[in-house]
Amino acid sequence: MADLSLILSPQTPADLAAIERLDERAFGPGRFARSAYRLREGVEPDYALSFVARVGTLLVGANRMTPIRCGDHPALLLGPLTVDPAFRSGGIGEALVLKSLEAARAAGHALVLLVGDETYYGRMGFAPTPKGKLEFIGPVDPERLLYCELVEGALAGARGKVRRARRGSLTCPTGEAGAAQP
Template structure:
């Protein structure tokens, strides 16, 4: 049995270990990471197995264009390799998207595989007027609308929005991105 719960501070170590297992240090080099750095997620959910062990995670972050039009950036989504095939990722995604809709967010964007994310309603080609701060394969730049026309309202370079993380960068990101290089 898997429970989907709101992430709590006690999950942080297990979440980081899972992300390292699934993505390694490469995750800190991704374009989407530029939008997560120094920010707190709007939503963060953990999948816990019957023993309370974290076996999945998904987080969503606020981004905005130069006109203040906002969307949520989903990612990363990770599932313990031992649990793959048991629909943990699907449950995390459906729970996260449901919360986005319930709380009135107009859209969610992500960089990912269309073959996986199409089952949740994501589409390619919906973000032609928006860009991210770094290289992104356009066919992997996907969007999902909860409010008609919301994605069409996103124009230009998207930047981080939402609450700043006053605790600062983690030890892992400090090694890869020293403060002197984040300016």
Template sequence: MTTLSLVLRPERPEDDAAIGRLEARAFGPGRFARTAYRLREGAPHRIDLGVTASVGSFLAGSVRMSPVRAGSAAFLMLGPLAVDPSFEGRGIGTALTTAAIEAARAAGEGLVTLVGDAPYYARFGFSAVPTGRLTLPGPVDPARFLWLELAEGFCAGVSGLVEPAR
């Protein structure tokens, strides 16, 4: 396998259209029906925590973080994590996820949630949200609803319905 000259950098406003096209290639039109997408529609993502990955001038991947809350607890939802299908399996998703988690930690955030593949995200420290602690406003396989505590003790006070933080 050829080594990629991958460049990770913070998302910029002018990346928005290219990220939209990337997400369309990676997930197709059915993505809009998913609970996580519907939740993220309710509030803009945090551009200061978004990360892009490019190979040359080609946008090969991106990850975004959206502000959400449950009751009075404000935290983040990671996603979408998108990698162009022609670059899958080359570590871009891992690099983007690591960079996004570190950006959230550096920004002083206490918790990141996501809906995704537990075995994939376990390597970053994510685990299943304990049954009954948090719920999403739509159907989700509970085994795929994950969280990662960034600030010790933050999760102790987090429970309820997850909603967009406006």
């Protein structure tokens, strides 16, 4: 068999149907009830920060970065991170996360949140959010609400409710004019 290389590329709207099928296989229909899914509902991902992984022409992984608000501060929500079960444990998920973090940092974003396991995401720079700092919508185990500062000290000013960015708006990395509002 030919050696096929992993190719990471920015997501496009044309990838959405294949990503939806991948998410369905990996997470099933119950995924829509999860708090993080509800937070992303109605908000377009930032395609420049969201990536797909392909082996040859086969889409084997995807992740999304969605603008959110942490109180009055802009941030990004990473997820879902999905890897085809046949390709798990090969570093694809970690490559997707690191690529998104690198792109977000280069674009001037300061803070990324996700709901996940610290044992997995900790090696990519994520840590548990201090108790009482942020209030996530819906039921979320506080130990699983993780953050990654792309700019040192970015979490300090973020507090309060984590909520979706307004439909059709993009989060301005600086939090100035053009930033998404509640």
